[in-house]
Structure formats: structure tokens, C-alpha cells
Amino acid sequence: xxxxxxxCVDVLDKACIEECPVDCIYEGNRMLYIHPDECVxxxxxxxxxxxxxxxxxxxxPDQWKDFYKANVEFFEDL
Ligand code: SF4
Numbered sequence: 001x002x003x004x005x006x007x008c009v010d011v012l013d014k015a016c017i018e019e020c021p022v023d024c025i026y027e028g029n030r031m032l033y034i035h036p037d038e039c040v041x042x043x044x045x046x047x048x049x050x051x052x053x054x055x056x057x058x059x060x061p062d063q064w065k066d067f068y069k070a071n072v073e074f075f076e077d078l
Contacts, residue, residue: 001036002045003071005064007053008032016045016054026074033074 004016008031016032017025024038025045034045034054046054055061057068 001039003057003068005067007051015048019044019048033071
């Protein structure tokens, strides 16, 4: 799955939502989240993010690794 990290916080540009072919990017209070079970790993969202907040899960920078967990927990709480 792809993961949205820190740069999205309080930005919520939503260009990624337009690109996602399976509509698996959802809006939270302060950032957007990718549903880990719905994402088909197409990568379309990554280059359109103006703040480079989106990463393939294995490529998420070390300081933002926790965002994978935040993504999963966001959907558990719904
Ligand atoms: Fe949507 Fe593709 Fe991005 Fe996954 S990688 S969130 S399917 S645009």
C-alpha cells in the first residue's frame, strides 16, 4: 500500500484524490489517509502530491514510518 505522511498534515491538497482510480484516499481532520486494503499500488497519487507526502510503504522515510500505523488505525476507528 501507499502511505501518506507528515507533509500532508494541515495541507490536505487533495490532488491525490482526483488521481486515485479506486477512490481509496479518505479525508481525516488534519490529513488524508489511504485505505491499506483498497489501495492497488498503482502509484498515480505519488507524483501529484504538491508536498511530496506520499510514499510506497517500504520507501517511507524512517522519521515517518509511524504514519503507516496511523493510516491503519484511522480506518480501524471508522
Ligand atoms: Fe490510489 Fe493508486 Fe495512490 Fe493507491 S497508489 S492510493 S490506488 S492512486
